[in-house]
Structures are given as structure tokens and as C-alpha cells.
Amino acid sequence: MSHGDKAFDPVNISEEEFLQTYDAGEYERPSVTVDMLVFTIRSGEQENYRKLAEPELGLLLIRRGGHPYLGQWALPGGFVSMHESLEDAARRELHMETGLDGIYLEQLYTWGDVGRDPRTRVISCSYMALVDSSELELQAGDDASDASWFWVEQKLIEEKRHIHERGRVTERRIQLVLSNETEQLSAIVDTKEQVEGRVRNSNLSLVDVQGIAFDHAQIIHYALERLRSKIEYTDIAFNLMPEKFTLTALQKVYEIISGKKLLAAAFRRKMADWVTETGEYASSAGHRPSRLYRLNPEREVL
Amino acid sequence: MSHGDKAFDPVNISEEEFLQTYDAGEYERPSVTVDMLVFTIRSGEQENYRKLAEPELGLLLIRRGGHPYLGQWALPGGFVSMHESLEDAARRELHMETGLDGIYLEQLYTWGDVGRDPRTRVISCSYMALVDSSELELQAGDDASDASWFWVEQKLIEEKRHIHERGRVTERRIQLVLSNETEQLSAIVDTKEQVEGRVRNSNLSLVDVQGIAFDHAQIIHYALERLRSKIEYTDIAFNLMPEKFTLTALQKVYEIISGKKLLAAAFRRKMADWVTETGEYASSAGHRPSRLYRLNPEREVL
DNA sequence: TCAAAAGTGTTAGGTGTACACCCATGA
DNA sequence: TCATGGGTGTACACCTAACACTTTTGA
Numbered sequence: 001m002s003h004g005d006k007a008f009d010p011v012n013i014s015e016e017e018f019l020q021t022y023d024a025g026e027y028e029r030p031s032v033t034v035d036m037l038v039f040t041i042r043s044g045e046q047e048n049y050r051k052l053a054e055p056e057l058g059l060l061l062i063r064r065g066g067h068p069y070l071g072q073w074a075l076p077g078g079f080v081s082m083h084e085s086l087e088d089a090a091r092r093e094l095h096m097e098t099g100l101d102g103i104y105l106e107q108l109y110t111w112g113d114v115g116r117d118p119r120t121r122v123i124s125c126s127y128m129a130l131v132d133s134s135e136l137e138l139q140a141g142d143d144a145s146d147a148s149w150f151w152v153e154q155k156l157i158e159e160k161r162h163i164h165e166r167g168r169v170t171e172r173r174i175q176l177v178l179s180n181e182t183e184q185l186s187a188i189v190d191t192k193e194q195v196e197g198r199v200r201n202s203n204l205s206l207v208d209v210q211g212i213a214f215d216h217a218q219i220i221h222y223a224l225e226r227l228r229s230k231i232e233y234t235d236i237a238f239n240l241m242p243e244k245f246t247l248t249a250l251q252k253v254y255e256i257i258s259g260k261k262l263l264a265a266a267f268r269r270k271m272a273d274w275v276t277e278t279g280e281y282a283s284s285a286g287h288r289p290s291r292l293y294r295l296n297p298e299r300e301v302l
Numbered sequence: 303m304s305h306g307d308k309a310f311d312p313v314n315i316s317e318e319e320f321l322q323t324y325d326a327g328e329y330e331r332p333s334v335t336v337d338m339l340v341f342t343i344r345s346g347e348q349e350n351y352r353k354l355a356e357p358e359l360g361l362l363l364i365r366r367g368g369h370p371y372l373g374q375w376a377l378p379g380g381f382v383s384m385h386e387s388l389e390d391a392a393r394r395e396l397h398m399e400t401g402l403d404g405i406y407l408e409q410l411y412t413w414g415d416v417g418r419d420p421r422t423r424v425i426s427c428s429y430m431a432l433v434d435s436s437e438l439e440l441q442a443g444d445d446a447s448d449a450s451w452f453w454v455e456q457k458l459i460e461e462k463r464h465i466h467e468r469g470r471v472t473e474r475r476i477q478l479v480l481s482n483e484t485e486q487l488s489a490i491v492d493t494k495e496q497v498e499g500r501v502r503n504s505n506l507s508l509v510d511v512q513g514i515a516f517d518h519a520q521i522i523h524y525a526l527e528r529l530r531s532k533i534e535y536t537d538i539a540f541n542l543m544p545e546k547f548t549l550t551a552l553q554k555v556y557e558i559i560s561g562k563k564l565l566a567a568a569f570r571r572k573m574a575d576w577v578t579e580t581g582e583y584a585s586s587a588g589h590r591p592s593r594l595y596r597l598n599p600e601r602e603v604l
Numbered sequence: 605t606c607a608a609a610a611g612t613g614t615t616a617g618g619t620g621t622a623c624a625c626c627c628a629t630g631a
Numbered sequence: 632t633c634a635t636g637g638g639t640g641t642a643c644a645c646c647t648a649a650c651a652c653t654t655t656t657g658a
Contacts, residue, residue: 050607268610285608
């Protein structure tokens with residue numbers, strides 16, 4: 001924090017005097033933006049009257065109405081103004097793009113590579129928002145020619161592990177696929193993790209990005225990793241559920257995000273302390289009706 | 303991402319043309335800094351020839367040589383230049399302040415409240431670095447009149463819990479104490495966590511900060527929380543150990559960071575897969591010599 | 605009647621905790 | 632000799648995976 005310390009006679013004046021004479025304009029500065037990752041759960045198609053609908057993970061993207069990446073899809077976001085905090089900026093953008101307020105929001109990571117925006121130096125602070133499936137009704141903001149929910153999938157294409165004397169190398173190739181009714185976007189993400197002695201080195205690179213603007217495919221990949229890991233040890237998943245839900249619906253959300261099939265019996269027991277019965281039932285299809293639960297307000301997480 | 307989209311005829315030109323005519327200078331921008339939290343383990347005093355030295359957690363601070371907060375202590379850090387990434391800036395600062403290279407570094411959080419720096423709007427990206435106790439030899443950088451390791455302690459002063467109909471409120475008052483040979487800095491951190499239905503609300507405020515510049519007491523508190531939670535499910539603690547170490551030394555690091563006493567038998571079994579014997583022994587004091595271990599390069603974390 | 609989902613009971617295997625106990629050392 | 636830490640064995644409590652089984656529904 002040396003900026004400004006070298007103003008005229010910087011020490012032998014009072015702090016008040018210093019601040020009055022401080023000139024902030026001497027250095028060139030990067031621009032700062034927030035980018036939003038708005039996730040929700042949408043229910044897919046029902047195969048027949050008995051089967052439950054398979055839910056899918058949805059992500060909100062905006063079609064770019066200007067250069068660069070004209071016509072491609074990007075995360076909603078925008079510049080941080082001088083008079084709002086980062087989180088205020090994130091909530092403002094979220095409200096502008098979706099009309100949503102007061103939902104789960106979490107700072108994810110700040111992206112600051114030099115060439116990540118071809119216009120100028122842009123540092124972007126990304127936020128993850130989780131929306132209850134019941135309350136989403138999109139309204140495109142003014143600087144977006146189009147907004148749309150995309151269905152998110154991650155596929156492991158290849159995994160190589162090499163164990164040697166002092167450590168190991170793990171390389172993974174993952175395909176990220178985003179689809180809506182008319183379009184399919186994709187990106188190949190290569191990760192390389194080296195462990196040598198105590199030193200651990202992680203590396204991520206994007207190859208073959210199709211239709212996703214900037215480095216946003218990488219940000220989406222990062223967010224999915226975070227979501228996947230946090231669902232294991234927090235109650236974050238409940239932010240994706242409506243107020244009342246069945247345990248099977250909740251289980252499917254866990255399965256989609258973690259990418260693993262779970263055993264119903266074990267899942268129910270694990271969730272037992274986090275939910276309470278409402279007494280109501282989901283009058284259902286050709287099978288036994290299921291109890292509706294709500295989140296237990298007295299739950300202890302961890 | 304609308305910045306610049308409204309340049310002259312923004313859509314009906316090519317992306318190349320657009321970028322050539324793009325002018326980045328039209329908006330006022332915040333400044334961006336990186337702040338470093340450099341932690342290490344230092345060994346304290348030995349009570350008598352039998353007892354082991356109690357290690358302590360150390361944090362590197364720099365005494366401010368200019369306004370604002372003249373004479374107070376701050377995290378090492380500095381402005382991010384236009385031609386370096388955030389992580390490059392962090393590594394550069396770290397090297398300048400400590401001479402250290404190639405050590406563990408992790409992005410923590412980005413702080414962007416409007417009034418956090420009295421000079422001008424400053425957004426700060428904080429990084430946590432962990433240093434092996436054996437290799438620290440301080441050298442103060444040019445913009446710091448003084449650099450010093452402080453011993454870190456967190457004390458829970460008060461905890462209030464209130465459970466009501468739809469949720470609960472937990473309030474905690476924690477005292478953060480930083481001491482070196484001659485000075486003692488402190489801050490009271492109040493946290494309030496509200497759970498109501500699905501909505502979880504966390505709030506943190508600083509009261510009575512003594513000798514710590516800017517909002518850095520809050521950043522330190524945040525870093526300690528992160529360190530505490532990550533030590534439970536990652537092998538991050540090994541970055542604080544020298545190449546060869548005894549299991550008791552490792553256990554003491556876990557105890558200091560987690561703030562809990564551990565049972566040696568259980569700890570040794572938990573660590574069994576993460577370490578390998580070197581065959582060497584720490585020729586010791588009035589007790590059985592202890593084996594020296596090193597990190598197992600084939601360890602599986604999680 | 606029956607496919608599909610809802611929900612319960614039982615068991616086996618693994619993991620963490622507590623504690624007892626022995627070993628080795630140097631002043 | 633003995634305080635102190637190094638290190639192992641064992642018993643028990645708890646958690647989880649796996650699977651079998653019963654219940655309930657609408658076409």
C-alpha cells in the first residue's frame with residue numbers, strides 16, 4: 001500500500017491534511033466488473049405418467065449485443081461503479097437482468113489475467129447466485145439483446161494419471177456443454193495437477209470454446225467445481241429448492257450436482273435432521289404419494 | 303458487460319475495427335490492490351529440558367511509513383499494475399517484502415466496500431501464503447519502514463444463541479490479538495449469523511481496532527477462518543512444515559490452527575497414509591527420540 | 605393388476621474416540 | 632529414578648453402504 005505515500009512531505013503533515021491533498025489520479029487503473037453465475041434447477045420431460053421428471057441444472061446467460069464476441073453468450077454482469085460495494089454491484093446486476101432480489105449470493109473468485117478481455121484490462125469478481133426453481137421469470141436487461149437459461153452438463157472425456165518417484169501428475173479433459181432450446185455451446189477444459197514433494201501445482205486451460213464469450217467457460221467450470229464441493233458439506237442445495245419439496249426431488253438435485261447416483265435409504269437418513277415434515281403430501285402419479293418436507297430451521301450444519 | 307458497446311455504430315463494424323477504435327478512458331475506475339496474508343509457524347519458549355517448545359502461529363505485518371494510518375501495522379501488499387495478473391502481483395509483492403519465492407499461495411477474498419480506504423476507492427484482492435518455518439529471514443521492502451512477524455491469537459469472548467420459531471440467531475464476539483516482542487495489536491470482531499427459513503444471513507463488524515490499519519483486522523479474521531476450515535479437509539498444513547518433521551510437531555500445528563486439543567493416538571492413525579518414515583530420528587531431550595517423517599508423495603487427499 | 609416411487613428394517617464393514625499400556629531418554 | 636513424550640493395541644460407539652422388503656398409487 002504505497003500509493004500516494006510519496007506525496008509532498010508525506011509524513012510531517014496530519015492525516016487530515018494528507019487526505020485533503022491526496023490525488024488519486026496519477027496511475028492508470030484496470031476496470032473492475034462483477035460477473036454473475038445464476039444457477040437454478042428446472043424440471044425436464046416426463047417419460048410417462050408414472051416416472052418422475054428428471055430435473056436439470058440451469059445457468060443464466062446473456063447473448064452479447066455488441067463487440068467483442070458479438071452474438072456469443074456471456075455471463076450477466078457489468079462494471080462496478082465508484083459508489084457501490086462489490087456485493088451491491090452484484091445484487092444490482094442480478095436485479096437488472098432477472099428481476100430477482102434477496103436470494104443466495106456468494107463471492108466465487110476474482111479473475112485478473114491481463115488478456116482476458118480484448119478491449120482493455122478488466123478484472124472481474126465473480127459471484128454465484130442460487131435461485132429457487134419456482135420463482136424464475138426472465139426479463140432481459142437493457143444491455144442484453146437476449147437472456148436465456150441453459151442446461152448445464154459436464155462430461156469427463158479423458159483422465160491420465162502418472163505416479164513417479166517424488167509425486168504424481170493427473171491430467172483431465174472435461175467437456176462443458178450448455179444447451180437451450182435452439183443452441184448448443186461447448187468448451188473443452190484441460191486440467192493438470194502436479195504434486196511433487198510438498199509442492200502442489202494446478203493448471204487449467206481452455207481449448208476449443210464454442211459460442212461462449214471471454215474466459216467465461218473457465219469461470220463456469222470453476223463455479224461447478226465449487227458447487228459440487230460445497231454441496232457435500234453445507235446446506236447450499238436448499239437454496240435451489242422451493243419452500244416445500246419431496247425428499248426424492250432433493251435427492252435428484254444432489255445427484256445432478258454431485259454427478260453421482262445415491263441410495264435413497266441412505267440419503268433419507270442423512271437428511272432426516274435437516275428437514276421437517278409439513279404434514280402435506282404431493283398428490284402424485286401412479287405411485288405412493290410422497291410427503292412434503294421443508295427445511296428444518298433448527299438444523300445444525302456440520 | 304456493456305462498457306464500450308455504445309461506441310459509434312457498435313454492431314455494424316467488425317470486431318477488429320471495434321477493438322482498434324475502442325477507448326477505455328471514459329469511466330472513472332477504482333484502484334486495485336493485492337494484500338498478502340503470510341502465515342508461518344514459529345517455535346516459542348521451552349519450559350524445561352523435557353518439555354517440547356510450544357509453537358505459535360505467525361503473521362507478517364508491515365508498519366506504515368506514510369499516511370493514512372501512519373505508524374500502524376498493515377498487511378503487506380500493493381497496487382496491481384496494468385501488465386501483470388493478480389497472482390503475478392501477489393507473488394511480486396511477496397518477493398519484494400520477504401524475498402520468498404515459489405511458496406503456497408491461494409486467493410482468499412476480494413474486499414470492495416466503498417469506504418475501506420480513506421484515500422480513494424480501493425478494491426483489494428487478498429491472498430494467503432503459507433511459509434515453512436525453516437526458511438524465513440525477513441527483509442523489509444522499500445515502501446515499508448518496518449516489517450515484523452506477529453504472534454496470532456483468537457479468543458472467544460462471548461457467544462449468544464437464540465432459537466425461535468422459524469430459525470435462530472448466533473452472535474459471537476471474538477478478540478483478535480497480534481503480538482510481537484514490543485507491541486500488542488488487537489481488534490474485537492462481532493459476528494452475527496441469522497438463519498430464518500431458507501435464508502441465511504451472515505454479518506461481521508469490527509469494533510475497537512487497536513493499531514491495525516484499514517479493514518485489515520477483518521481480513522485477518524477471515525483468513526484465520528479459512529485456514530481453520532481448510533486444515534480439516536485438505537493437506538494445507540504441510541506447507542507450514544519443514545521437509546522432515548515429527549508427528550507431534552505436526553499435531554501441534556493442527557491444534558494451534560484448529561484451536562482444539564487432539565488425541566495423539568487418533569491423530570497418528572489419521573496421518574498414517576499422508577506421511578512416510580524417513581528412517582531418521584530427532585535426537586531429543588529427556589524422552590524417547592521421535593521418528594522424522596516426510597510428506598507421502600503418493601498421498602490421496604479426500 | 606402392475607410399474608414406479610415412497611418409505612422402513614437389518615446387517616456388515618469401516619472410521620473415529622477413548623483409554624490403557626509399554627518404550628526410551630537424559631538430567 | 633522419573634517426568635515427558637513416542638508409539639501401539641483394543642474396545643466401543645457411530646456412520647454408511649447395500650439390499651431386501653412393504654406400502655401406496657393411478658391408469
